[in-house]
Amino acid sequence: MADAVSLNAPRHVAIIMDGNGRWAAARGMPRAVGHREGTKAVRRTIEAAIEQNVEYLTLFAFSSENWARPQEEVTDLTGLLRHYLRNELNELHENGVRLLVIGERERFGPNLAHELAEAEAKTAGNTKLTLVMALSYGGRADIVEAARRAMAAGMKPEDLTEQTFAGLLATDGIPDPDLLIRTSGEERISNFLLWQTAYSELYFTDVLWPDFGAGDFAAALNEYARRERRFGARPE
Numbered sequence: 299m300a301d302a303v304s305l306n307a308p309r310h311v312a313i314i315m316d317g318n319g320r321w322a323a324a325r326g327m328p329r330a331v332g333h334r335e336g337t338k339a340v341r342r343t344i345e346a347a348i349e350q351n352v353e354y355l356t357l358f359a360f361s362s363e364n365w366a367r368p369q370e371e372v373t374d375l376t377g378l379l380r381h382y383l384r385n386e387l388n389e390l391h392e393n394g395v396r397l398l399v400i401g402e403r404e405r406f407g408p409n410l411a412h413e414l415a416e417a418e419a420k421t422a423g424n425t426k427l428t429l430v431m432a433l434s435y436g437g438r439a440d441i442v443e444a445a446r447r448a449m450a451a452g453m454k455p456e457d458l459t460e461q462t463f464a465g466l467l468a469t470d471g472i473p474d475p476d477l478l479i480r481t482s483g484e485e486r487i488s489n490f491l492l493w494q495t496a497y498s499e500l501y502f503t504d505v506l507w508p509d510f511g512a513g514d515f516a517a518a519l520n521e522y523a524r525r526e527r528r529f530g531a532r533p534e
């Protein structure tokens with residue numbers, strides 16, 4: 299029997315994971331420690347998403363702008379990503395998680411880009427949860443790239459609709475996020491899924507990402523369930 303899914307449960311949850319640096323600073327520790335703790339929150343959140351029957355979970359793990367951070371921090375973050383992939387992939391696979399990567403993965407170098415592609419291929423048949431990792435991702439770059447693809451394909455202006463354009467974005471085939479969560483008290487989109495979050499419910503929490511857990515995820519879903527989504531329309 300299929301799992302019962304409430305009408306008010308989000309199919310797709312996207313998260314801007316913020317506050318690793320402040321979590322570490324509050325403890326007098328280097329930022330790298332905050333990022334490392336952040337990977338534990340990633341693990342807890344994936345488990346919570348599976349538990350709550352969420353179909354798609356998109357995590358903003360590295361933005362296009364993160365390349366501008368000090369080299370040492372960029373190295374720490376890419377190292378954590380590699381480590382995460384090597385250590386968690388088998389478990390993700392066993393738990394039925396399909397991994398998809400959006401963003402400019404080539405910027406991480408051929409080896410890591412290749413490992414990401416292999417992880418996608420290995421988990422391609424899984425159906426429990428689709429985990430979308432946004433890596434070197436920027437919403438504006440995604441839109442510009444889609445426009446380039448349309449031009450390169452010689453699309454006629456009249457063939458370009460919201461639907462055909464959405465199919466040229468990195469998120470082709472992925473439903474738009476129903477709920478966007480941002481941690482750490484910041485209330486911005488920060489060039490995340492600009493096109494895709496047009497009608498997403500936004501949820502901001504003061505919890506710093508390394509402290510985020512199943513209870514916080516459930517609180518966001520409860521809040522979502524209370525909201526009335528109208529997509530710009532007004533009911534009769």
Ligand code: FPP
Nearest residue numbers: 315316317318319320336337359378379382
């Ligand atoms: C924001 O904290 C978080 C990031 C820049 C990256 C998120 C990375 C992780 C959760 C760890 C790696 C992830 C995976 C999937 C292996 P911040 O540094 O901007 O925090 P601050 O605003 O408090 O300084």
